Amino acid sequence: MPKLNGILLGDAMIPHQGFRAAWDKYLAPYGQVSFAGDWEPSWDKLQYRRLEVEKQGPEIEDADPLVLSHGKDCNVLAGLFVPVSSKVIDAMPSLRIVGVSRAGLENVNVPAATGRGVLVFNVQGRNAHAVSDFAVGMMLAECRNIARAHYAIKNGQWRKTFANSDTVPELGGRTVGLVGFGFIGSLVAKKLSGFEVKVVVYDPYAAPDRVRAAGAVPVGIEELFKMSDFISIHARLTDENKKMIGRDLLSLMKPTAYFINTGRAGLVDQDALVWALKNKKIQGAALDVFTTEPLPADSPYLGLDNVTLTTHLAGTTSDALTNSPYLLLEDIARFLKGEDARFIINREVLDNPGFRQWLSE
Numbered sequence: 001m002p003k004l005n006g007i008l009l010g011d012a013m014i015p016h017q018g019f020r021a022a023w024d025k026y027l028a029p030y031g032q033v034s035f036a037g038d039w040e041p042s043w044d045k046l047q048y049r050r051l052e053v054e055k056q057g058p059e060i061e062d063a064d065p066l067v068l069s070h071g072k073d074c075n076v077l078a079g080l081f082v083p084v085s086s087k088v089i090d091a092m093p094s095l096r097i098v099g100v101s102r103a104g105l106e107n108v109n110v111p112a113a114t115g116r117g118v119l120v121f122n123v124q125g126r127n128a129h130a131v132s133d134f135a136v137g138m139m140l141a142e143c144r145n146i147a148r149a150h151y152a153i154k155n156g157q158w159r160k161t162f163a164n165s166d167t168v169p170e171l172g173g174r175t176v177g178l179v180g181f182g183f184i185g186s187l188v189a190k191k192l193s194g195f196e197v198k199v200v201v202y203d204p205y206a207a208p209d210r211v212r213a214a215g216a217v218p219v220g221i222e223e224l225f226k227m228s229d230f231i232s233i234h235a236r237l238t239d240e241n242k243k244m245i246g247r248d249l250l251s252l253m254k255p256t257a258y259f260i261n262t263g264r265a266g267l268v269d270q271d272a273l274v275w276a277l278k279n280k281k282i283q284g285a286a287l288d289v290f291t292t293e294p295l296p297a298d299s300p301y302l303g304l305d306n307v308t309l310t311t312h313l314a315g316t317t318s319d320a321l322t323n324s325p326y327l328l329l330e331d332i333a334r335f336l337k338g339e340d341a342r343f344i345i346n347r348e349v350l351d352n353p354g355f356r357q358w359l360s361e
Helices: 016-026 043-056 065-070 086-091 110-115 128-143 146-154 183-195 208-213 221-227 270-278 318-336 347-351 353-360
Strands: 004-011 031-040 076-079 097-100 119-121 175-179 198-202 230-233 258-261 284-287 307-309
Touching: 004 016, 004 065, 016 031, 016 076, 016 318, 031 043, 031 065, 065 086, 076 318, 086 110, 097 318, 110 119, 110 347, 119 318, 119 347, 128 146, 128 183, 128 230, 128 258, 128 284, 128 307, 128 318, 175 183, 175 221, 183 198, 198 221, 270 284, 347 353
Parallel strands: 004 031, 004 076, 076 097, 097 119, 175 198, 175 230, 230 258, 258 284, 284 307
Antiparallel strands: none
């Protein structure tokens, strides 16, 4: 069994102390932490940097000075949003394991890691309960005007009339379309079951039998947009599906339907969504993710009265943030013990001769 030598790089969302505590609990028997610090301790800067990495990939960032100063002899790198580019991998010749305590992998160059024989871990479903709770809340907030009524009262108005006053719905009997049926999408379906809605699902990667077993109906994406009263986005963002939701799909929606996005802004053509809202092609939207964050002062969303906006809050409960380093490092420990690790991304590395040799040392 190799002796681990780790570098832990937290940030403003999960500081390094959280990763250090998780290491002490799960990985201390296997080795030491060489360095623990925060690659981006500013909350405001973190929001900008992580969003740019999610849009453009980790290669837009140089190797962090903390990596250059402390990572050369480390074989484990763990963090949350720290960019793990080919430059970082090149700066860490001893690197064998990378772990990020999030479901997304936008900040890791997985092909570069695989080519170098570096095993990559993430944490799937770490904030699934948080995001699924929020998605249901956003449906209610938008269609029942909860946020708008609150805002009106705080500004001295007792408002009773809204853009959807003639069609305010109850959820019971409505159809909810879920684009994506992974950890989060399946939990949204489960949590909506008490509202007695019909759930339809578009996910080309989800087995139809699994969708049906959850009480939902698998459909094509065009059918979903045509028949749904609420559409909630829970798909992963890839090069292939960027802006897949554009004017063509939005035009298929009912004029009384609502569009909810707590997933990835890049899945949606934002100009097309603004067009649909301005022209009343749909009833409303609730959005937690944007292509630029913070939302610019000239954003067209700010001039619309049929959209609920939140500041990328869906996944940030204290439970999700606190637990995720423990889930990550526990899974790495499971792998080292020869147990079935759940969160390995590039299992082909297990057959890499260099990695196998390192593992047997």
